[in-house]
Amino acid sequence: MPAVQSRFVVRTFATLVFFSVLAGQFWRSLFGWWGYGAIALVIVVSSVVALVKLNPDWMWSRFPKSLIAFLGLATLSLAWSFYLGASLIGVTLQWATTLAALFLALCLSWAELLRTLAAALRWILALSLAFELIVALFVRQAVLPFWVDYGTRNVPESYYWTRGILLQGGPIEGIVANRNLLGFVALMAVIVFAVQLAAGTVSRNWGLAWLGLGAFVLLLTRSATVTLAAAAVAAALLFALWARRRPPEGRRPVYLVAAASVVVGGVGLVALTPQLLALLGKSADLTGRLDIWRSVAGLAAERPVFGWGWVSYWAPWVEPFEGLAVRRGVVYLQAHNAWLDVWLQLGVLGLIIFAAAVFSTLWRCWFLAVDRPRRALADTEPYAASALLPLLLLVALIAQSLAESRILIESGWLLLVVLAVITKRQQATNQRMP
Template identity: 55%
Template sequence: MRYPTDAATRSLSVLVLFTVFAGDVWRNLLGWWGYAALVAAITVVVAVMMTRRRLWGAVAFWRLPRTLVLFGVLAVVSLAWSFYPGATVLGILAQAATTLGALFLCAALSWPRLLSALGTALNGILGLSLLFEFVVGAFVRSPVFPFFTDYGDRKVPNAFYWSQADLFHGGPIQGIVGNRNLLAFVAVLALIVLAVQLAQKLRRRGPALAWIVVALGTLALTRSATAVGALVITAAAFGVLVLARRARSGRRARVFAAAAAVAVLAVVAVGVLWQQVLSLFGKSEDLTGRLDIWNSVAGLAAERPAFGWGWVSYWVPWVEPFDDLAVRKGVTYLQAHNAWLDVWLQLGVVGLVLFVAFVLGAWHRSWWFAVEEPLDGKGRALPQVAVTLAPALLLTALVAQSFVESRILVEGGWVLLIVIGVKTKLDLQKVDQDLGAHPEPRPAGLSPARR
């Protein structure tokens, strides 16, 4: 497939990715109305760009995964039984805007260019975050609130601060996204992208290593256990993919079976040593209040188990039942901190089945993409390249995070999920893809282990 990529397309792609992964910086700078205006403007530009570049045909709904289409239809139709119809309308609009951005990235960029845009956006977030925390810590020397807020003289929970000025105290830092777990997960994604680019020489060695140091430093300063856990799981998945690549086609099933067995043993070990694991990461027994939130969400979801309470994306704290569903230390939470519980709550068992099916399909295609050999224009096998590992590794990180955060359903998490789920399907039957390398072809079926 030929991708009509020019400077405008690349710049817009970086802006889309920066905005979905660092939406809080715009909200903190411009306020919610300013943020809404910015998102609306970007959405219009994306739609115009797709029209001018004739990209709509590449992502027509009949080309998309059926489970994704059905999930989207269910979210829209849930307006008919939603307990909070106004909030559902806002949630549908937000989901449509982020989905449009994801489809634009699928149609406009090849995998190497997509990784380049993603890496630029993530590195920008990390670099600006460290600069922001340095300025706050060195010159302001006191916590900073988001702009356009006025809390008066009342005591404000720490979660409301944009930065707590803790850089020179060893952290945890929150960066421009205003949340240490979000910033840490950006660092995890950046590490994946940088490692893939470095392995395939898609980025110069010196700058790539420098940004890896920045990402590792940011991860250390955030002290986020959820992000570290996602990174460990992703590293394990990388090991499995490397073994599967080196194995002959007939033995890959054994590799995956052995990996599944090890994963089960690891889960059992974590269960047995649960207290020690919590102590290692400095977590309380209730996982920083998550157990209470999960119990509340599960109890509410059980009241409408089949089709849920209606789609809402982010929880809206001004409507029932979200106004008091999850409140801890004066903070009203805007998510269930578990994407699967969140989907069950909003769209019931039907929505959860569709969502699980879509994620499993995307995971299957991304892992197939990672281990199978690419083909040239004549259908001959080419040597494997690092860039094909990226979708599987990124999706693994997203899924690992989804059990303690609901970010896979909104903004950057949703965009990345859609990009991986849709693009792997669109490219499933294609040959001679732009993978950032054009080596000499070799006979099909000859794996690296037998060369």
């Protein structure tokens, strides 16, 4: 019984970790930065304690080398950082998020990981819809985050917690205060709930209900970024299922068609950008992203090799970030492209290492999804369904990284580390087995 109770505590804490990184803005809007900091501190300390007490079976030799190199370079950049104080904060946050990710990857079984992630996603979706409904029915006006004083100036629309327009059909921001973030959470929920349904780990009726809710929230966010990410996930799923039906030596057509699809899709995306933007309700400058990208690229070119120093979230109170990305009174704290952000902060060297970390993980996720290993990834779930999840989640993250920098911070970085570690462990397990 004590063992059962301890696993319940571990799973409950894991759900809190997933909830807090996916909906960090909920805590910040509710309790302010100091309250959020206290919650984050508890999570990081508890993660370290769990790693020590549970003593997971792990060898550092199996830790993804590219992730070690990226974290090492980010830490080493303190030596040449243009903004040492901000870099100290950024590096600390990067390591803190990594420690929470290691707790999830090393202390939970795959079945527990999937279960706790699904639970956190359900909480975010349910609370977001309840929050939007309460505001729309009773408050009937836009709501600002608590503990923030904007004075008497006009508050930009994007600073509101929610605009309260659920009954007008949205778009909605939910508890995460951003429709792109809520849309990505909804996309993840659709992926996870679909995998659970296919694996038979949830009842069919409840599974379909939550899957429908995830799709409903996804539609209400009207996020163009997430729409494109969903298309990429659908394409990855189709190619993975096709590859599964062919032996390893007969997959050349799959790879040729996939490569051609990427080229044709990229060319088509560029050629049809104006029509796609009009269809998705976006401005010709991608909601100001083109200006931000030009500014970031110009700044990165001044220190192209090693960058300006790691900072994670931009620090708007220091140069060169002060005034770097301001649009309609909104101060942006990211480059809205993870690859540009890495080039800016860690230079070409950091970009190469980051690409190695992402695409080596994608490589492992792909073969985990299409090849049945000698021992299944999941403990009790049907392998065919659960093994697709790392690939689909990572494809969604990569697609999002072209328009957002979330893969470098909070939930994006945590998920990347978790996927990198669990696929590396699975690879090592398969290689050891006769």
